[in-house]
Amino acid sequence: MQIELRNLIPEYIETGDRRNSQIWSQNIIIKKGEHLHIVAPSGSGKTSLIQFIYGLRRDYTGAILYDNNEIRKLSTEGFSSFRQNKIGIIFQDLKLFEDQTARENIEIKRILNPYHTEEAIVEMAGRLGIKSKLDQKSKTCSYGEQQRIAIIRSLMQPFDFLLLDEPYSHLDEENRKKAMSLIYEECEKRGAAMVFADLKPLELLKGEKILQL
Amino acid sequence: MKFSYKKIQPLLISGKNTFSKWLGYFGLGIGVLLLLVSMQMFFNIQQLLRENSPRKSGFDFISISKNITNENMGKDNSFTNEDLRKLKEQPQIVGISPLIANQFRVRATAGDIIPFSTDLFLESLDDNFIDTVPPSFTWQPGQTIVPIIFSSDFLEMYNVFAPAQGLPQLSPKTISSVNIILDCSGPGGIQYFKGNIVALSDRINSILVPKTFMNWSNMHFSGDTAVHASRVYIKTRDANDPQLISYLDQHDYHLNKDKIKFSRIKSILQNIVSSLGVFGILVIVLALMLFSFYLQLMIAKSKDNLRLLLTLGYSPKWLAKSVAKTWLPVYLFIIVGALIITEILHLFFLQISFVNNANLPPLLHWSVWLTAIFLLALTVFINSRLVKKELEHII
Numbered sequence: 001m002q003i004e005l006r007n008l009i010p011e012y013i014e015t016g017d018r019r020n021s022q023i024w025s026q027n028i029i030i031k032k033g034e035h036l037h038i039v040a041p042s043g044s045g046k047t048s049l050i051q052f053i054y055g056l057r058r059d060y061t062g063a064i065l066y067d068n069n070e071i072r073k074l075s076t077e078g079f080s081s082f083r084q085n086k087i088g089i090i091f092q093d094l095k096l097f098e099d100q101t102a103r104e105n106i107e108i109k110r111i112l113n114p115y116h117t118e119e120a121i122v123e124m125a126g127r128l129g130i131k132s133k134l135d136q137k138s139k140t141c142s143y144g145e146q147q148r149i150a151i152i153r154s155l156m157q158p159f160d161f162l163l164l165d166e167p168y169s170h171l172d173e174e175n176r177k178k179a180m181s182l183i184y185e186e187c188e189k190r191g192a193a194m195v196f197a198d199l200k201p202l203e204l205l206k207g208e209k210i211l212q213l
Numbered sequence: 214m215k216f217s218y219k220k221i222q223p224l225l226i227s228g229k230n231t232f233s234k235w236l237g238y239f240g241l242g243i244g245v246l247l248l249l250v251s252m253q254m255f256f257n258i259q260q261l262l263r264e265n266s267p268r269k270s271g272f273d274f275i276s277i278s279k280n281i282t283n284e285n286m287g288k289d290n291s292f293t294n295e296d297l298r299k300l301k302e303q304p305q306i307v308g309i310s311p312l313i314a315n316q317f318r319v320r321a322t323a324g325d326i327i328p329f330s331t332d333l334f335l336e337s338l339d340d341n342f343i344d345t346v347p348p349s350f351t352w353q354p355g356q357t358i359v360p361i362i363f364s365s366d367f368l369e370m371y372n373v374f375a376p377a378q379g380l381p382q383l384s385p386k387t388i389s390s391v392n393i394i395l396d397c398s399g400p401g402g403i404q405y406f407k408g409n410i411v412a413l414s415d416r417i418n419s420i421l422v423p424k425t426f427m428n429w430s431n432m433h434f435s436g437d438t439a440v441h442a443s444r445v446y447i448k449t450r451d452a453n454d455p456q457l458i459s460y461l462d463q464h465d466y467h468l469n470k471d472k473i474k475f476s477r478i479k480s481i482l483q484n485i486v487s488s489l490g491v492f493g494i495l496v497i498v499l500a501l502m503l504f505s506f507y508l509q510l511m512i513a514k515s516k517d518n519l520r521l522l523l524t525l526g527y528s529p530k531w532l533a534k535s536v537a538k539t540w541l542p543v544y545l546f547i548i549v550g551a552l553i554i555t556e557i558l559h560l561f562f563l564q565i566s567f568v569n570n571a572n573l574p575p576l577l578h579w580s581v582w583l584t585a586i587f588l589l590a591l592t593v594f595i596n597s598r599l600v601k602k603e604l605e606h607i608i
Contacts, residue, residue: 108224
């Protein structure tokens with residue numbers, strides 16, 4: 001699978017603001033296996049870009065294509081098929097079910113199209129240091145813990161692309177490393193591409209194609 | 214998708230607001246029960262009506278005669294041709310048939326088995342005014358056996374006084390095997406016929422012989438060919454029609470309404486049952502409305518969760534189907550429960566004394582089953598349409 005951004009411009013952005021952008025108004029093709037790092041300060045449109053690609057927003061001109069299919073023409077049913085099998089995501093605002101436990105939050109995604117067994121949840125939670133939080137309601141977990149729940153949830157499905165929107169913003173250095181290595185491992189297993197949006201280039205990322213927004 | 218819906222069910226169905234949910238279930242149950250029971254009772258009453266009623270295919274058959282008063286006593290009180298013509302002209306009257314009586318003497322004996330002998334009267338009436346006409350109710354000159362249709366009221370009366378007279382009581386079945394010798398005599402001579410009771414009539418209070426026999430014997434024994442009808446049967450759509458009654462009153466005709474009372478009560482019953490059925494439909498509609506409000510409220514409450522599930526990749530079609538399916542067991546339970554209660558009530562109905570003899574099947578009428586299946590399909594359809602529509606709003 002490949003994702004193509006064709007002359008993509010958010011409707012709300014001024015012409016001047018996108019003059020130096022390596023993404024807006026450009027033609028970009030992201031192929032399976034590639035690692036793309038999008039760097040930009042807050043408020044410059046990282047989350048918008050991720051949401052455009054995931055199909056949550058349509059306030060842009062230009063086109064986004066999944067395998068040559070314009071996503072504006074995709075039905076909600078079509079989107080759900082891509083979201084189950086091809087594209088994973090970690091939202092900046094995490095989007096967890098507050099009243100569900102950490103385990104239930106992860107399980108809800110896993111059962112949709114299981115790539116891992118239920119045991120893998122415990123194993124990954126152990127690696128990220130939230131094993132003891134699995135049966136706690138997610139709203140009672142700290143933001144950092146919630147971020148790790150969201151990371152594990154995104155890794156439960158098969159995917160060709162993983163979209164990450166500031167996934168480590170509330171993690172300390174050590175946990176950031178752990179999470180990063182888990183994500184790398186999982187992408188490697190699937191030969192998947194990573195589209196990683198963050199405020200600044202992370203030292204942990206090596207060999208990524210870095211684009212300024 | 215093969216995964217279980219159970220894991221996401223708590224996200225969509227909140228435990229709150231169960232009152233309107235249970236009220237909806239209760240209303241639906243009552244409505245379905247009312248509809249099914251009233252349908253079954255309607256069929257039961259219709260069946261009873263068909264079997265016992267003198268009222269047939271929407272017509273009442275009533276007999277009228279002239280009122281006998283001190284003034285007209287002793288005069289000829291039979292209907293003239295003019296009377297009959299005027300009666301026929303009445304818009305409420307669909308048809309008339311005069312009861313023609315014998316103009317000669319008839320004596321009946323029942324042979325050696327029942328030592329019984331009496332003077333008798335015979336009457337004849339158009340076949341289509343008689344409720345029970347077997348094919349054997351015909352007579353041709355030269356035939357020695359005369360078929361007779363006997364009033365079931367007369368049989369009842371006979372059975373009342375028979376024991377006191379040392380006579381055997383007779384059932385409707387055995388009466389057909391009693392040999393009656395008809396001894397007809399008049400100026401034209403004397404002749405014996407063998408009378409054979411071929412049917413009993415609930416409608417006509419008389420002893421009926423075929424019209425051909427009556428015409429022949431009146432001519433043969435008394436030489437009288439004029440029609441002397443002291444009673445006339447009227448076929449009308451409604452014997453209680455005020456215009457008809459006022460016409461009969463004006464002409465001083467006496468109306469025998471006994472026979473139509475039972476059928477009237479039954480048609481009133483049928484109307485009550487039909488209204489109950491309509492009321493049942495109304496209750497079902499209200500319950501479904503209440504239930505859809507509950508559904509809308511529930512979906513509105515879980516809007517955020519539903520939206521997040523869709524964002525995570527849940528198929529809207531699958532979600533709609535699964536949410537709608539949640540209530541299938543409840544609907545099934547309600548409708549099957551109503552069917553079972555209807556069946557029990559129907560069996561109780563069969564035990565009631567006046568129904569006992571009727572030939573009613575113990576199982577519910579097929580259209581009651583069909584209605585239950587239709588109601589199930591309808592509730593499932595309305596439910597899934599509603600859920601789908603609500604989900605489309607969210608997307």
